[in-house]
Amino acid sequence: MLITTSLSTEDLAGQLYLQPHYLQTQRRIKSLIDRYVSHEQLCDRLQDLPLQFQHPQPRPWKQIDWQAINYNQIISINPEVFLSVLVGALDTEAPIRGYTQTSRQYLENLHPQMARFVGGTVDENGNLTELGLWEKEERQHTPTLLKIYQQLTGEKITPTLRTVRGYLPTDNPHEDLYRHGLHRVATEYGATCLYLWLMAHTTGTLQDVLEELVLDEINHMTKFWGFGVWLYPDTGLLRIGKTLMKTRHQNYARNNLLRTLKRMMGTLKWDAWSLSNKTTLMFTFIYAMRCLWVWNDKLTPEYLQSLFGE
Ligand SMILES: [Fe+2]
Numbered sequence: 245m246l247i248t249t250s251l252s253t254e255d256l257a258g259q260l261y262l263q264p265h266y267l268q269t270q271r272r273i274k275s276l277i278d279r280y281v282s283h284e285q286l287c288d289r290l291q292d293l294p295l296q297f298q299h300p301q302p303r304p305w306k307q308i309d310w311q312a313i314n315y316n317q318i319i320s321i322n323p324e325v326f327l328s329v330l331v332g333a334l335d336t337e338a339p340i341r342g343y344t345q346t347s348r349q350y351l352e353n354l355h356p357q358m359a360r361f362v363g364g365t366v367d368e369n370g371n372l373t374e375l376g377l378w379e380k381e382e383r384q385h386t387p388t389l390l391k392i393y394q395q396l397t398g399e400k401i402t403p404t405l406r407t408v409r410g411y412l413p414t415d416n417p418h419e420d421l422y423r424h425g426l427h428r429v430a431t432e433y434g435a436t437c438l439y440l441w442l443m444a445h446t447t448g449t450l451q452d453v454l455e456e457l458v459l460d461e462i463n464h465m466t467k468f469w470g471f472g473v474w475l476y477p478d479t480g481l482l483r484i485g486k487t488l489m490k491t492r493h494q495n496y497a498r499n500n501l502l503r504t505l506k507r508m509m510g511t512l513k514w515d516a517w518s519l520s521n522k523t524t525l526m527f528t529f530i531y532a533m534r535c536l537w538v539w540n541d542k543l544t545p546e547y548l549q550s551l552f553g554e
């Protein structure tokens with residue numbers, strides 16, 4: 245039972261309101277982003293990467309009392325919409341093995357340490373002999389979302405396993421990795437924002453679980469982003485935009501990004517969202533990007549080379 249009558253009730257997103265109006269929700273989102281996407285946090289997560297190259301250590305999760313998750317912990321989202329957001333998130337999380345192995349292949353020759361971080365190591369027959377840290381952390385996400393769903397509805401669902409677009413090398417591995425890496429950063433950023441937004445709309449144990457997902461996604465996003473800036477120092481916004489909108493297989497998928505977005509909108513039941521839900525999600529994306537961009541400006545070549553070498 246939640247104590248929501250007292251004005252002093254706080255949770256991870258700051259002040260908790262039973263029926264928040266738009267600005268109150270926005271304040272909760274801002275407080276979350278200021279805390280989890282702060283400059284200090286981002287620097288800390290990036291500086292952790294060279295340490296993880298040496299001694300990979302999965303980040304331990306706090307103890308979760310799964311039975312304590314219930315509908316009363318959802319704030320200001322229609323429960324049906326909340327469930328479709330969970331399904332939408334599941335849709336991007338699975339199948340993690342496919343993702344990690346594709347990334348490993350793009351990195352293998354260009355940066356073996358990062359290849360190992362994302363996809364582990366394989367023997368000469370291509371069998372996985374060690375899991376990558378990225379996979380170890382990410383593979384907890386799908387079961388977590390399934391458990392939340394089951395705890396709320398009493399129903400078990402199975403994620404639709406999409407086929408991952410695998411490793412498709414051209415004769416320019418450097419450019420291949422750039423395009424691939426950019427999509428990875430975009431996915432981690434999307435997941436970060438979605439889970440932060442969900443945290444603002446939940447409290448109690450449900451919010452505690454989502455915090456673990458947020459921490460993982462921010463950790464990965466930051467590492468991929470900073471590593472990318474180190475590897476591709478003179479990338480302007482224009483090149484980023486062009487790369488995200490362009491695909492090598494023009495007739496196969498004319499616009500990969502927009503297609504993915506459209507599919508996501510369908511799964512998320514976007515049409516059923518309240519105006520406040522839509523606007524606060526947009527706010528989350530914009531405000532988090534602003535924080536990342538300020539941090540990005542401080543990623544000087546000298547600083548990055550002190551972490552990853554020349
Ligand atoms: Fe994830």
Ligand SMILES: [Fe+2]
Pocket residue numbers: 382431432435460461464
């Ligand atoms: Fe992720």
